[in-house]
Amino acid sequence: QKEVEQDPGPLSVPEGAIVSLNCTYSNSAFQYFMWYRQYSRKGPELLMYTYSSGNKEDGRFTAQVDKSSKYISLFIRDSQPSDSATYLCAIQGSGSARQLTFGSGTQLTVLP
């Protein structure tokens, strides 16, 4: 079993739709949860960061963490064609184990 499992996609939605992206993880020692967005031929860009259960909102983006279920989600409201990218969830430990473990990524296309 992979440490981080991510819905593979690809996902195609019409402009204005609500998008839900999801990951599960297996190691309860993970403490920090991120979402990165990666446009084609670019490096990953940090989109959202959280370290507690619950919701964190930033504009049209909401990151949700459920540590009891080991489940994280990213919601995009009023999706735009510019949101078309690959979204990667990433989990981070603490202390000396602070390297990231990435999900496989979900490719999202928002159609105008």
Place this chain on the structure above:
Amino acid sequence: SAVISQKPSRDICQRGTSLTIQCQVDSQVTMMFWYRQQPGQSLTLIATANQGSEATYESGFVIDKFPISRPNLTFSTLTVSNMSPEDSSIYLCSVLTNRDREGLYRPDTQYFGPGTRLTVL
């Protein structure tokens, strides 16, 4: 957040040669990492670049193939040695910093450089 630059941005190399990729950060950071992203795949950690000492490699990656240097807190190099077509990939430098975009302190977060796209013929 830290501004990270990588050189070269892309290269096409012949089998059996070596390429050194440079990573420069505009501020001192806690940790630096090197990742590989093969076509259509997610990111795989190659190693943690340690300042002043040997890098810490992940399973499946060895120093002879991917020697890494980090002479100071803002610069690191990754060399891909004796290349084969299987090494064709995007190589990404990443840094761990405790500052966000507004310069405020926050728990350590990783940011990525733009990547180096390597094609081996």
